[in-house]
Amino acid sequence: MTELRSTPAVFRCSLRNGRVAYLVIVMGLCTAGVLAAGLVGGGVAGRGAGQFLLWLGAVVLVAGPTVAYLRRTKIVIDAEQVRVHTLIGAPGTARREAVAGIRTPRSGAGFFADAEDKVLVPFRDVYTRAQLAEMAGMLGVDLRPR
Numbered sequence: 001m002t003e004l005r006s007t008p009a010v011f012r013c014s015l016r017n018g019r020v021a022y023l024v025i026v027m028g029l030c031t032a033g034v035l036a037a038g039l040v041g042g043g044v045a046g047r048g049a050g051q052f053l054l055w056l057g058a059v060v061l062v063a064g065p066t067v068a069y070l071r072r073t074k075i076v077i078d079a080e081q082v083r084v085h086t087l088i089g090a091p092g093t094a095r096r097e098a099v100a101g102i103r104t105p106r107s108g109a110g111f112f113a114d115a116e117d118k119v120l121v122p123f124r125d126v127y128t129r130a131q132l133a134e135m136a137g138m139l140g141v142d143l144r145p146r
Contacts (some may be wrong), residue, residue, distance in 0.1 A: 009078075011076075011131050096139065098120055099112045110125060
């Protein structure tokens, strides 16, 4: 029998997933590069507030999307539905009863599937195998390879 919870279970993208770790490392290096360019390449401190604000804006524009992606990308499972949240757009939803399996991610995307193995809602490959197994256990379904 599936486990029903009063509070929804939230699964956030994991830094243990290779794709997420790569994104964080690359964006971290880009942010460090922008910081270094502003501080070492002539400095922004002695050039006035306008230059400093432009430099600070560049730092925020480089780091901001990564932080937003890590915070917004998640799967929420409650008593009635499964919601897949992404960085931009409305969350994808599927009725919990309709989910009969989870197709594991390959080449970037995985899927919640119905009994006929049709896609109900896709999700990005940003979750660990352990997280997917926990989701499958909560839903009372199997993990299926693609």
